[in-house]
Amino acid sequence: MLAFLVLAVLSLAVPSYGLDDSGCAALGGTCTDYRYTTCKAGYVTNKCAGDTYRRCCLNCDATCQALESSYATYDSSCAASGGTCKVTSNYCSGSYVSGKCGGPSDRKCCVPSSGGGGSNSIGLSYSSCAGVNMVLRDGWGARPPKYTNAMHTPVSQVFIHHTTGSACYDQDRCSSLIRSHQNYHMDSNGWADIGYNFLIGEDGRVYEGRGFDRQGGHTQGYNSVSIAVSFVGDYTSRLPNQAALNAAKAIIDCGVQLGKVTSGYRLKGHRDVGSTACPGDTLYSHIRTWSHYS
Ligand SMILES: [Zn+2]
Known part of the structure; x- marks a missing residue:
């Protein structure tokens, strides 16, 4: 026994x-x-x-650290092209380029694909998606997640949320608000990362949260089978502007195009499955008119 x-x-x-x-x-x-x-x-x-x-x-170790410092003095042409020098067994969201870094031949310049990237980003190419003006994690200053859970895609459900609190109309302000939402989710709620897969500002931009390939923390019981798109602001008594509504539709369409969301996906508001006012009365009434709402 x-x-x-x-x-x-x-x-x-x-x-x-x-x-x-x-x-x-x-x-x-x-x-x-x-x-x-x-x-x-x-x-x-x-x-x-x-x-x-x-x-x-x-x-x-100390020897490795000292070597790395000596290599770094030859890294300037990589930095000038917006890249980072590292050993090629590291992840690179773009591609490795030779001849721009100090050190051995397997230490190369990782140049992110257009639209940013870097070690903190998921590196998926959203650039092929029409109407998506994406701010990647590095672009809004995201902290790295504490841990990640891979999403089994495509998902068949999309949940609409609002963050409550202030709205934002430019990239600086939206980035700042989203960093504070991330801090709250990670430090006060104890979550791995900002909860949502994507956030939408009234600047018409889409801000990369957990992206399509990682499970979020947003809708209890549904995190492993859905993505969450959250509008930054409080939409109890007004609608997000047209730029924000268009951006939300564009990132969902992008998910379908990339094979991350099924073409017949069902869209819901957070309140449809939980005791919450989210995503606010006005926004909720509006999304019920969207073709995939069910
Ligand atoms: Zn919500």
Whole structure:
């Protein structure tokens, strides 16, 4: 009986992927989501539990740190092209370019694809989507998530929210408000990241939250099967402006185009499945007229 209990506990502790982090620990490394942390000594694959994004970051000891500093004195042409020099086992949301960085040949310049990018961004190309003026995470100054859960896409549901609080009409103000929403979600609510997949400002921009490929924290019971689009502001007694309404429709259409949202998706307001006034009376009445509302 005791042996059975021990086995039961062990089987709970070992993830279903059949790997734990011990292989990484044996290398002196740390398992982390390689999309969000630059690892100076590089990443090793197949040493960590979890999804394919969790990789083993090798330790950069004092010698490694000193070498990295000496390499960095030759990195200026990479920086001038908007890139970052790193070992190519690191994630790059754009593409690696040779000849712009100091150090060994596998230390290259990661130049983000147009529209920004960088280590904190999800790196998905939204640029092919009509009508989407996207501000990526780096663009609004997002903190990296504490952890991530991959979304199984395409999802078949879209939830509309509002953040409550102030609205915003330019990128600086929207970015500032969204950073404060992220801080509240992470520090006061204890969540992994800002809850929503996308946020919409009345500047007509779409702000990347968790994006299409990561589960959000927004609609209890539905986070793993839906994306959340949240309008920045309080829409109890007025509608978001037309630019914001268009932006919300455009990012949902973008999701369909990218295969992240099913073409027959069902759209709902947060209040349809929870005891909340969200997304506000006026906005809620409006979205009920959208063709996918059900
Ligand atoms: Zn809500």
